[in-house]
Amino acid sequence: MPGEGSKRQPRPLVAGNWKMFGSAAHLGEARKLIRTVVARRPKCEVAICPPAILLPVLRRIGRSGKISLGGQTCHAAVQGAHTGEISAGMLRDAGARYVILGHSERRADNHETDAAVAAKTLAAWNAGLEPIICIGETAAQNEAGETAQVLERQLRDSIPADATLGDQHPLTIAYEPVWAIGTGKTPTIADIGRLHGQIKDRLADRFGEKGRSIRVLYGGSVKPENARAILATPGVDGALVGGASLKAKDFFAIIGCYV
Numbered sequence: 001m002p003g004e005g006s007k008r009q010p011r012p013l014v015a016g017n018w019k020m021f022g023s024a025a026h027l028g029e030a031r032k033l034i035r036t037v038v039a040r041r042p043k044c045e046v047a048i049c050p051p052a053i054l055l056p057v058l059r060r061i062g063r064s065g066k067i068s069l070g071g072q073t074c075h076a077a078v079q080g081a082h083t084g085e086i087s088a089g090m091l092r093d094a095g096a097r098y099v100i101l102g103h104s105e106r107r108a109d110n111h112e113t114d115a116a117v118a119a120k121t122l123a124a125w126n127a128g129l130e131p132i133i134c135i136g137e138t139a140a141q142n143e144a145g146e147t148a149q150v151l152e153r154q155l156r157d158s159i160p161a162d163a164t165l166g167d168q169h170p171l172t173i174a175y176e177p178v179w180a181i182g183t184g185k186t187p188t189i190a191d192i193g194r195l196h197g198q199i200k201d202r203l204a205d206r207f208g209e210k211g212r213s214i215r216v217l218y219g220g221s222v223k224p225e226n227a228r229a230i231l232a233t234p235g236v237d238g239a240l241v242g243g244a245s246l247k248a249k250d251f252f253a254i255i256g257c258y259v
């Protein structure tokens, strides 16, 4: 099994980020995926994060409870005059267990700052959701040799100051190099291992050794062809998958690395 041998191994998570996709055909793919997950029983948790409006539909399709659901963002407030927004409590009521926060597309398109991500994280915790906080450097930052500092800053400032990691503060991190998202490019396996190691070190600096048990997912062009090597890398506790999560066959080829 990938990652075997390392201590404090959290249960891996393979989460699909559907982004703004979700046609009837995609729902058909989700049905197929759930059937395969039920039959093959992978040794990881599987989640789908669809557009929020599809959460109740997927909750019905996934009645077996074999897959978890997540939102793709939430507002920091419980409710209020915020046209077009959705609260963490609404996601939870619609069946979500997770919420992706600080995805690079939202950081870019909606100008989300680390402080905004921290505020949304608090809202997620207050509603009983587990945030999947995304961090990652841009191509320019990577080329300038700034990756380590960028990740350190995003980790420090996107996780609320008073986080304890207790039961009230469940947390997953996703390392997603911005230049790898949707491009077919990925860092080398050596770089993924090194950067996940650094992220775990920073989490241990902040939370003590238990910080190492926070799941750190890799995301950015994860495909059936590269999943096995990525998921076997020490420090990688699963994947956040965009494009390849929309096809049951491809998504299960990734999840199946844990069968």
Ligand code: PGA
Pocket (backbone or CB within 6 Å): 017, 176, 180, 181, 182, 183, 219, 220, 221, 222, 240, 241, 242, 243, 244
């Ligand atoms: P990708 O997207 O797998 O299509 O690169 C990953 C993500 O944006 O979470």
